[in-house]
Amino acid sequence: MRDSHNSSLPGEEEKILRTPAFDEAFSAYSSDPPKFLDKILAESINLSSSDILFEPREEYVEVRLRIDGVLYEIGKINQDAYLQLTSRIKVLSSLDPTEKRKVQEGQYAIRDYQGVIVNLRVEIAQTTSGELIVIRVHKKETIVMSVTELGFSKVALENFQNMLKKRSGLILVCGPTGCGKTTTLYSTIAKLNESEEYNVMTIEDPIEFKLEKVNQMQVAKEVGFTFADGLKTILRLSPDIIFVGEIRDRETAEIAVESGLTGILVLSTLHAQDSVGAFIRLLDLGIELYLLKSALNGIIAQRLVRKLCLNCRIGYQPTQVEVDFFQKVIGHPPKQLMKGKGCSACQNLGYKGRMGIFEVLPITLRVRELLKSGVNEEELKEKLGKEDFFVTLLKDGLEKTEQGLTSFDEVIKNSLRVV
Ligand SMILES: [Zn+2]
Incomplete structure (x- = not known):
C-alpha cells in the first residue's frame, strides 16, 4: 500500500x-x-x-x-x-x-x-x-506556535514544562538541521516571555525571525564574533533567559553550563542523534560529568513528520512488518494504522502540515542516580528504556501513528535517519 x-x-x-x-x-x-x-x-x-x-x-x-x-x-x-x-x-x-x-x-x-x-x-x-x-x-x-501545539505527548509536555519551571539551568534540543529545533525554542521563549518580565537575550546564526521583547544578536564570523563571544557579552548584560543558537565547541559549552549553574535559564541546540547522544557529546566536548548532572535540566530530541491530511485519511490493514515492528518497540500490535488517500485539500499528497515527534529526557533525581555508575551510551539507553517517563523518538512516533496523526513510513524514515 x-x-x-x-x-x-x-x-x-x-x-x-x-x-x-x-x-x-x-x-x-x-x-x-x-x-x-x-x-x-x-x-x-x-x-x-x-x-x-x-x-x-x-x-x-x-x-x-x-x-x-x-x-x-x-x-x-x-x-x-x-x-x-x-x-x-x-x-x-x-x-x-x-x-x-x-x-x-x-x-x-x-x-x-x-x-x-x-x-x-x-x-x-x-x-x-x-x-x-x-x-x-x-x-x-509557523515559527512561533503555542507550546501545546508543537506535538508533545502528555507525558513529554509535563516533563518539558517541569524543566522550564526551574528558571535556571540548561535545556538542550537536538536533532538534524530542519527538524524544528528553532520552532520549539522560539515558541518556548515566547511562552516564557508572555507571563513575566524577563531580559531574554539570544546569540544566533542566523537570526531566523525577530521575536517580540527579545534582544537578539547575530554571530558575525567575518569579524570573529562567535557563539562564545556572544555568550560572554550577554552575561555582562544581566540576562534572565539566554538562547544560544548552537553549542558546537568546548568554550560555548563551558560558558553555557556555568551560566546555567548561576541562576540563568539557558536554551540551546546541539547536533546529536538523540537525547543520550547529546549528553555524551557534551562529555566529549570536555564538560565534567558532575557539572553536567547539576547544570542540565533536560534534553529534548526531535524530528518533524508530515501529518496525514484529515480530509482524506483512511484506515488500512497493517502489514506483518508493521505489526512486528510495533510489537518489538511498544509491546503490542498497532490498534489501527492510517494513510492519506489524496484529495483536493492536500493537492493529492495525502499529507498536510508537519508536527514534531519528541524524546524528552528530564535530568531528574532518578536519572542522576542512573548516571552514578558512569556513562556508557548503550547501557544508559537500556536503563532508561525501563523507565516509564522516558519515551524514545521512535516510540513517540509510533504512538502518533496509532492515533492516525501521521503514517508509519513517515515515522520510520524520520526517526531512524542518522544525523
Ligand atoms: Zn487530503
Whole structure:
C-alpha cells in the first residue's frame, strides 16, 4: 500500500505539483516576468512552502518548491526572460543586479492573501548553468506556535514544562538541521516571555525571525564574533533567559553550563542523534560529568513528520512488518494504522502540515542516580528504556501513528535517519 517515493529520504524525493494558479503564472513568464514572480510567490505561500528554488540547467530553469520538507517540481522556464527575473528579484531584495560572481544574500517582505507579512530570504549563487536562486519563506506563525501545539505527548509536555519551571539551568534540543529545533525554542521563549518580565537575550546564526521583547544578536564570523563571544557579552548584560543558537565547541559549552549553574535559564541546540547522544557529546566536548548532572535540566530530541491530511485519511490493514515492528518497540500490535488517500485539500499528497515527534529526557533525581555508575551510551539507553517517563523518538512516533496523526513510513524514515 506504500508509494515508492515514501521509502526515500527527505530531499531525495522528487514529485511534480501542478495547480491552476501555477499554470497561470507560467503562461505569463515570457511576456511579464514580474507578474510571473508575484503569482509564483503568492501560490507558494498559499501552499505553505518553505523554499522556492530557481535552478538553471543547460537548456532551461527548473522551478521547485519545498512543502513539508519534500521538494516538488512546479514547472520549467526557458532562459530567455531569466535575466529579467533575476534582476527583478535582486532589486526587490536590495542586491546588486550587476553582481554575478559573488554569492549574494538579501531579503524583502510581502503580504499573503490574508494580509500577513511574510519575510523572504533570498540567496543567489552562480552555478555552471547560470544563477541559482533560493527564496526561503518565513511566516511568523509557523515559527512561533503555542507550546501545546508543537506535538508533545502528555507525558513529554509535563516533563518539558517541569524543566522550564526551574528558571535556571540548561535545556538542550537536538536533532538534524530542519527538524524544528528553532520552532520549539522560539515558541518556548515566547511562552516564557508572555507571563513575566524577563531580559531574554539570544546569540544566533542566523537570526531566523525577530521575536517580540527579545534582544537578539547575530554571530558575525567575518569579524570573529562567535557563539562564545556572544555568550560572554550577554552575561555582562544581566540576562534572565539566554538562547544560544548552537553549542558546537568546548568554550560555548563551558560558558553555557556555568551560566546555567548561576541562576540563568539557558536554551540551546546541539547536533546529536538523540537525547543520550547529546549528553555524551557534551562529555566529549570536555564538560565534567558532575557539572553536567547539576547544570542540565533536560534534553529534548526531535524530528518533524508530515501529518496525514484529515480530509482524506483512511484506515488500512497493517502489514506483518508493521505489526512486528510495533510489537518489538511498544509491546503490542498497532490498534489501527492510517494513510492519506489524496484529495483536493492536500493537492493529492495525502499529507498536510508537519508536527514534531519528541524524546524528552528530564535530568531528574532518578536519572542522576542512573548516571552514578558512569556513562556508557548503550547501557544508559537500556536503563532508561525501563523507565516509564522516558519515551524514545521512535516510540513517540509510533504512538502518533496509532492515533492516525501521521503514517508509519513517515515515522520510520524520520526517526531512524542518522544525523
Ligand atoms: Zn487530503
